[in-house]
Amino acid sequence: MTRKSALILTLAVALGGCSKKDEQTSAQDEEWPKHGLSEAQANEVLVTIGDRTITVGEFADRLASQSPYLQSRFESPERRREFLDNLVRFELLVYEAKRRGYAEKPEIQRARRTAMTQQLIKKEVDAKVKLAEITDEEIQTVYDANPHEFDRPAQVRASDILVKDRAEAEKVLAEARKSDINQFRKLAREKSENEANSRDGGDLQFFAADAEGHPPKAVRDAAFTLKRVGEVFPNLIKTPEGYHIVMLTGKRAALKRTYEQAKRAIRHKLAREKKEAAMEALLDRLRKDIEVEIDYDALADVRVDIPGPAKER
Template sequence: MFSKPAVIILLPLVALSGVAAGGCSKQAEGPTAVEEEWPQNGLTEAQANEVLATVGDRTITVGEFADRLASQSPYLRARFESPERRKEFLDNLVRFELLVYEARRRGYEDKPEIKRARRNAMIQQMVKQEIDVPLQESEVTEEEVKAIYDADPAQYNRPAQVRASHILITDRARAQRLLAQAKKADLAGFRRMAREQSQDEKTKRSGGDLQFFAADEEGAPAKAIRDAAFKLAKVGEVYPELIEGGEGYHIIMLTGKRAPLTRTYEQAKRAIRHKLTRERKAAAVAALTERLRKDIDVEIDYEALKALEISTEDTPKSP
């Protein structure tokens, strides 16, 4: 049997209200050197260290309480202006610490998945402070964004596209029989027919999917297939005739449509800016890991990796 944790809740909300109004009366005498080092949420060091609640051996201080409040959105912070709402917020923190206490008592803190989550959180915080913050200070310029847009305008001006699936059959009589069946099939049925009947080894596993393409797009699929697909009006419609090609006869179903896309620079610049920021972040992380590889001994046994046999089938998780 474990001992019940002591839960002592102190509510010096008057002191917190005083902080909002400018602090305790000592501030009237002028800020001390220590106070000048404590601009967080308008609290002095002494105020920040004042204990609001104790849960077992864990204390919740005024400083932590204020930090938690400050981390909320402006809308939520406004909700906690009244003493009643602040009491509710503190009670929630206490409930959280009670659950932490119990999770630790039951050994969850030492579970591998918990340790991985903590390591991931630690890495995320490091990346945020060491990479994200410096990147924000050197923002992507308007000139850089415009240069990206001007370098590849076709990317932001796309013609109409359609998506189609096909069934390839080398024998005409057999293709005609399958065409009659395909006209009665829905999309799922057509894809099933393609997987079972098509003689195009490249696409049959994907249900005959030819992906999206434009009417004048060079390359696969062939022009006759593109022309047939663009004549179809509704998704799920099958072209009424066989399309003859060099490898046999194609049965075509329309599976998707995209309207033309035209984005001006003003419409595209936000997405370009985000893309450049992501690329800079990825480059910064790559540079950091490359430097760490030079500074830290890393040994990898690729031969052992090759010899490793791991089943990809579902296995029961260890307790």
Template sequence: MRFRPLLSVPALSVLLFSGCGKEGPAAGSTSSPPAAQVKGTPVVSFQGGAITLEQLQTYISQMNPAARTRVQSVEQRREYAEGLARFELFVQEARRRGLDQDPEVLEAAKRAMVQRLLHKEFEEQAAPVTPEDIAAYYETNKAEFISPARGRYSHLLVPAPAGSADRAAKKKQAQALLDKARKLQPLDFDGFDALVKEASGDPEAKPASADTHLVTPGELKEKLGPEVAAAAGKLQRVGETSAVVESPKGFHLLKLTDVRPERNQPLEAVSSMLRTRIARERREARVSAYTEKLQEQAQFKTDTAVLEKLQVDVQAPQAEATGPVPGYLPAPQPTR
């Protein structure tokens, strides 16, 4: 069972307009009390309730300035007030028909209650994120905001230790491989990987072993030597290939496969983003801890043996819905 629209588009737009700017009573989530119990000055009266001047004043105060421009004239105010009253008439009629006990209405109410509980427990009671909190978080995660430039390379080596008898021949081999590399398209990394295999003399060699991953110039120097690091520093665009580089280990070719520029974001530049992130992470941690507490208090347990009997046929046709989609909350994250 699913709801169908009960109101025309113009009428619905009035209802939506009543809540512009802020979620609250103007959205029509609560009905007016009986007329005899109405507190305030009635503006629109009807059997069983009224819309009061005080209510309207509160609702309008919660609207954003743009929405308020649409209730300037007396006629616009009348349309707004009567729209709220008409909504209450529909609420009364729905209750008269017992729709307040409809499964989908009850499910929607449960969802609203859970959302309100989450808001009250984790929004209203949230401690403010202080500048000191932000500064500490920044220092702990500084590598995310300040880091040197890095490059990633595919490294081809024709082994020829210094003093080896075949070093001259190996240099010619490296030059021949360079000639082949320069005939490749700049982004033909697979083609360069094939040359890496050829240089190793092992057709089963894994090109991944030639991947330097992202490294700083200093890390590359430590890994492959100063000659190779100096040649890498001359490569600027992804796809560029170095000249033959001679080192005590042999002859090298490098192909630049990725570039990560230097990152230098001072605290002031990321404070707003960090404030939001810290608040979110704190909220998630508190929700997880609160969920675990509720589960423990309720002796929450799952019978896995029974669960294994649940049948899930991904090929079966979808059955017609017979009720509302149930609410769902994910498992709590491990608390630190």
């Protein structure tokens, strides 16, 4: 391992741990032995950098908090010494950054607040929702109540050019039949009179043969006769809106997932929903305990200056 890559690895480990004395767990609150260390051994000072000390226990905690893969990198005494040396280099940079006042910079304070909220969420939300605690009964209920999510008919995706004048539509059809997908979309942006989707190259998204509403039934029927992505329906399609030229741009086979096939996805979905509910419950509790005042009138004074090209998009 090069010195640079070792330092990068150490930075990742160090940033995952504590960096201030007031964030370290008191030795009196620990159960001993821990990491094979007695309490006295854990409290030994391993490194002193200015007013910053790293104890043997903190060093062991940092190693133990990493994934098994990272821990295996430091099994030998030589590698642990290398880790320690790079940790010292990291702490030197921290010391100098603090000395120069970086700790008080707004972006650093924002990052610190973000890290604190992440820890709070981890404890008050994530830790309270366990995948293993979601029951088969809950999963079965979701599966039975939402058949449309697990039993989907075949779908196609198409792009559509709408032209109201037949003679003009014939010309566009002739050009479209010589086009690939990108050229067809460009043609739709230039020629289509459907303001709803001409900017998107006439994209109709995915739809089923029996979908209600948009696109019109005649367009759906024509799209489902096409076999090859990039194929254009050979004739104009007449609807009350005008004449449609349609290209097939995508296909999805019918999907029917059994309970066992859907079980894992439902479990994760339920976990997300439970976490969202736990988060809202936490916020509701905080709103009751902490006074919040918002001046929405002042919000009107805020302006966002969007650069020209981005604004045009």
